[in-house]
Amino acid sequence: MTGEDAAIEWDEARSANLANWDERVPLHEQAYELAAYDDPAHLSDVVRHDLAALRPFAPSLEGLDVCHLQCHIGTDTLSLARAGATVTGVDFSADALASADRLARRHGIEATWVRTDVPDARAAVSGDFDLVYTSIGTITWLSDLDRWAAQIAGLLRADGLFYIRDGHPALYSLDEDAPDLRIRYRYFANGQAQAWDEDSTYAGDGKLTRTRTYEYPHPISEVVNALIGAGLQILRLDEDTTVPWLFSPRMVEVDGGYAWPEEERDRVPCTFTIIARKPA
Numbered sequence: 001m002t003g004e005d006a007a008i009e010w011d012e013a014r015s016a017n018l019a020n021w022d023e024r025v026p027l028h029e030q031a032y033e034l035a036a037y038d039d040p041a042h043l044s045d046v047v048r049h050d051l052a053a054l055r056p057f058a059p060s061l062e063g064l065d066v067c068h069l070q071c072h073i074g075t076d077t078l079s080l081a082r083a084g085a086t087v088t089g090v091d092f093s094a095d096a097l098a099s100a101d102r103l104a105r106r107h108g109i110e111a112t113w114v115r116t117d118v119p120d121a122r123a124a125v126s127g128d129f130d131l132v133y134t135s136i137g138t139i140t141w142l143s144d145l146d147r148w149a150a151q152i153a154g155l156l157r158a159d160g161l162f163y164i165r166d167g168h169p170a171l172y173s174l175d176e177d178a179p180d181l182r183i184r185y186r187y188f189a190n191g192q193a194q195a196w197d198e199d200s201t202y203a204g205d206g207k208l209t210r211t212r213t214y215e216y217p218h219p220i221s222e223v224v225n226a227l228i229g230a231g232l233q234i235l236r237l238d239e240d241t242t243v244p245w246l247f248s249p250r251m252v253e254v255d256g257g258y259a260w261p262e263e264e265r266d267r268v269p270c271t272f273t274i275i276a277r278k279p280a
Contacts, residue, residue, distance in 0.1 A: 003185045006195035006214060010143050013193050013214035014117065017141055018092055020210045024201050025073060025095045031204025032075055037107055040082070046165075046244055047079035049256065050135055053273055054163055057235060061085040064130040067155050069118050070138045074100025074111070080133065081109045088112040088129070090121055119147045122154035129155050135165045136244055136271075137202070140172065140215040143193065145222055149230035156278040162232060167243060168269040169219050176248040181264055188219050202245045220272060232276040239269035 006013075036042050043051075051061070058064070062084030068077045071089035073096050081087045081104070089111055091097050097113045104111045116124035119142065132152050142148050152162050175184035185194065193214035199207045224234060244257040247270070251258040259265050 002197060003194050005186075005190070005192040008193055008195075008214060013143070014092070016210070016212050016214060020208060020213045021072075021093045022095045023208045023210050025093065025099050027201055027204045027206035027208075028073055029099055030206070031201075032073065034075070034103060037075070037078060037103065040107070043079040043082055044075045045257070046135055047076050047083065049244075050133070050163060050165055051083060053165070053238070054131075054161070054275065057161055057275055057277075058131065061131070065127065065157075066131045066133055067121075067125060067129040069121060069132060069134040069152075070141070071100060071113075072096050074103050074113075076133075076135060077111060078104055078107065078109050081111060085131070086110075088114060088125060088127070090114045090116060090118065090125060092117045118142060118151060119144060121151040125155060128157040128160070130157060130160050132156055132160070132162045133164075135163070136167070138164070138166055139218055139223065140167070143216045145218055145226035146229060149226040149232070152227070153230040153232055153278055156232075158278060158280040160278050161235075162227070162276045162278070163274075164223075165271055165273040167247070168239060168272045169217055170268050171243065171247060171270050172217060174248075174268065179250075181260070181267055186217055189217055189222055223272075223274065227274065227276050231278065233279055234274065234276050236273070236275045238273040240271045240273070241265050241269065243270040 064085050066080050066085040067088045069090050071077045071091050077087050077089040094115050114125050132155050173183050173185050173187045175182045196213045197211045199211045242256040242259045246258050
């Protein structure tokens, strides 16, 4: 693990990240407890949380066309379908999409899967959508949020909604191994990636051999301004004290995921949520 700045071109960073995410697929097929989806009422914890946050703006997904960006192995996509949506899952990993397709077919879920990079999504994905959805561990893998937001706007129908919940950039600036809340990494974008070397993933105990990845810090202001710049109207911005994975070994398990010890919990946000609308 380093987190140091890296002067690397997008194509090279993307190739390294793809190799890493391809290796994660079989590990996550084990770690995500896919047998739980044998219960036809089962939804992922992530989607249960997100549906509640969406409810004031979309009381039901029944009959809605939903595009899930960066869908990985499809557990959240399947959950959106079980909530009533017609789903299209988008990811850059063919291995992840093959896993997602197997999961959906096993449970009789009709879904469309599109292999493409998010910055090219509008050109690759057919149709217009009532909701574009992305949640947890997504935009740090993208270098250009203006282009990202333009894809979202292009995918939405007039009056369609965009939803994102993701790790808070303030959380990502912290040293997860420190004995207290200590800033170690930069919060702001500077045009460069951060380079990481880790042989583990956020779920499960398996080890990776393609350990090098590149991520891009994006402050909240950059996320909001990219969406506004793409013509979207921000309806709500929230920050939360919990995160759905164990970011630091000092975190404790609580309702909704993991949080810092109680005496530190109100000092730093762990996730942010934005709901936006494409004007009619």
